[in-house]
Amino acid sequence: MTEDRNALPYTDTKPVGAADFYTAINATFRFIFNRFGRDGLLRYWHELGTRYYAPVSQQWSKGGLQSVAEYWRAFFDAEPNAEAEVSLHANEVCVVVTTCPAIRHLRAQAREIMPTFCQQCYFVSDAMAEPAGMTVRVKGGNGSCVQRFIKRSDCSAAQNIEDIATAS
Amino acid sequence: MIGCYDFCGHYEWTFGWLEQLGGHELVRDYWVEAISEDSQRHASDLIVNHGIEGMRKYWQHTLEEEAADHVMTSTDEVYRIDMHQCPSKGFLIKNGLEQYHDYCDHCMGWIGPLMKKAGFVVDHEHNHCGQCWWEMRRVDDVTPPSAPGGLSGEKDVRLTFKWKTKRTDHYDRSTSSDDKTPLT
Numbered sequence: 001m002t003e004d005r006n007a008l009p010y011t012d013t014k015p016v017g018a019a020d021f022y023t024a025i026n027a028t029f030r031f032i033f034n035r036f037g038r039d040g041l042l043r044y045w046h047e048l049g050t051r052y053y054a055p056v057s058q059q060w061s062k063g064g065l066q067s068v069a070e071y072w073r074a075f076f077d078a079e080p081n082a083e084a085e086v087s088l089h090a091n092e093v094c095v096v097v098t099t100c101p102a103i104r105h106l107r108a109q110a111r112e113i114m115p116t117f118c119q120q121c122y123f124v125s126d127a128m129a130e131p132a133g134m135t136v137r138v139k140g141g142n143g144s145c146v147q148r149f150i151k152r153s154d155c156s157a158a159q160n161i162e163d164i165a166t167a168s
Numbered sequence: 169m170i171g172c173y174d175f176c177g178h179y180e181w182t183f184g185w186l187e188q189l190g191g192h193e194l195v196r197d198y199w200v201e202a203i204s205e206d207s208q209r210h211a212s213d214l215i216v217n218h219g220i221e222g223m224r225k226y227w228q229h230t231l232e233e234e235a236a237d238h239v240m241t242s243t244d245e246v247y248r249i250d251m252h253q254c255p256s257k258g259f260l261i262k263n264g265l266e267q268y269h270d271y272c273d274h275c276m277g278w279i280g281p282l283m284k285k286a287g288f289v290v291d292h293e294h295n296h297c298g299q300c301w302w303e304m305r306r307v308d309d310v311t312p313p314s315a316p317g318g319l320s321g322e323k324d325v326r327l328t329f330k331w332k333t334k335r336t337d338h339y340d341r342s343t344s345s346d347d348k349t350p351l352t
Contacts, residue, residue: 010174010263014255017172018233021179024207025170028182031202035194044185048170052181052267078173102169109210121169 007067007074009055019080022102029114038116045120049127060132068093068134068149081105091154095147103143103167117167121147122159141165176259183274184267195268196345199277208278216286223247223304239323245311247304250325254298261298272296272337277345284343292339293351295332299325313340 033041050057059067069088072095076084083099106113118141125136125147135155137148142165170178186194204212211230214222220242227249231238237253260271272294279302283290287306291313294300301324303313316326325331337348 008174010177010259010265012173012255012259013262014235017175018230019172020230020233021172021175023210024175024179024203025172027202027206028179028198030206031198036189044182047185048178048181052178075169075171075173079171100169101172124170 007059007070008078009053009059012078016078016080019101019105022105023109023111025102026106026111026114026117029117029120033114033116041116042123045123046127049124050131053124053128054131056128057131060129060134064132065089065091065093065134065149068129068132076101091150093149095149097145097147100141100143100145107143113167115166115168118142118145118164119161121145122161122164125149126159135159137163139163142167174259174263176256177263177265179274180260180265180271181267183271187268196277199274199345200281203274204278204281208282212282212285215282215288219286219288219306220244220247220304222286239320239325241320241323245305245309246314246319247302248314248319249300249302250320250323251298251300251302252325252328252330254300257296257298270296270337272300273345273348275300276339276342276348280343280345280347289341289343290339291341293326293336295330295336297330297333299328299330301325 029041032044056071059071065088069086072086072093076082076086079101081099081104082101084095084097087094103113122136122138129135129149133152134149135152137150137155137159139146183195186198211226214226218225224240224242224247227240234255236251236255239250239252241248257271260266276290276292280290283304288304289307291303292300303319305311317324334352336351338351339347340349
């Protein structure tokens with residue numbers, strides 16, 4: 001994949017992130033789930049997507065599927081040990097994740113992974129995509145998955161949560 | 169997917185989200201339960217079991233991974249960090265992110281409880297601009313914090329031109345993020 005940090009709304013001086021932070025992301029999900037249940041965690045993911053990632057939604061609104069593809073290429077270039085292919089098609093962007101960097105690191109550190117960890121990829125991305133008139137469908141998970149970013153108008157079926165694997 | 173490249177951004181955003189939901193107490197509980205006891209349990213294992221040697225091992229790895237401009241100084245009695253350019257706070261400043269009123273509190277929020285568990289206390293100051301210093305001593309050691317230059321010599325962050333800012337927060341033999349005294 002080619003690297004284009006301009007596609008990311010927030011940039012750092014180092015080329016890739018520190019993998020140890022995946023343990024904090026996992027622990028944050030667990031804390032919110034334990035305190036506020038599934039509804040609380042879904043609310044967190046949704047508000048993270050709509051508020052923190054609002055600049056991404058704006059990019060996608062302006063640039064359409066091309067900017068969605070550019071964002072995910074830059075995103076996975078900046079995640080340590082990620083293996084992902086992003087392809088742009090006429091009506092969708094397909095992200096094929098063969099090695100999820102987060103699951104890989106959490107397993108390497110022998111961490112207890114939140115079973116719903118992979119659902120973030122639907123709920124956060126859907127919240128990011130909605131203002132741009134898009135949505136996402138996720139299939140797989142627990143280390144590898146396929147994420148399809150499509151126009152909401154082209155999508156009649158809702159995301160089947162059971163299509164997203166339980167993480168372990 | 170939420171990534172680790174911009175982790176400090178959504179981590180800081182989460183402090184503000186939690187504070188709106190449950191106030192200061194919820195943020196403090198998050199630092200203790202999620203970060204100190206869960207995420208950073210590898211740090212806890214090292215420091216509780218190996219004291220100052222564990223601190224050396226933990227921070228040598230993590231500060232190198234985060235590309236932090238820092239100096240570590242240690243003896244058998246004290247472990248000191250001079251942070252000249254915090255990569256975490258630096259990321260927030262660079263990207264203009266400020267959802268929570270004092271991001272720097274999170275370090276004492278998770279390190280303090282860990283040090284209490286390990287039998288240490290912390291002297292610490294941060295200037296909200298990416299510079300801070302830390303000294304950890306065993307709880308029964310009443311030695312006061314070093315004077316500027318006393319432990320880390322010319323590498324002491326307090327001797328640099330960046331150190332003086334409008335507001336510095338001070339912690340004296342602390343193990344809690346609630347112990348701070350603002351110095352203006």
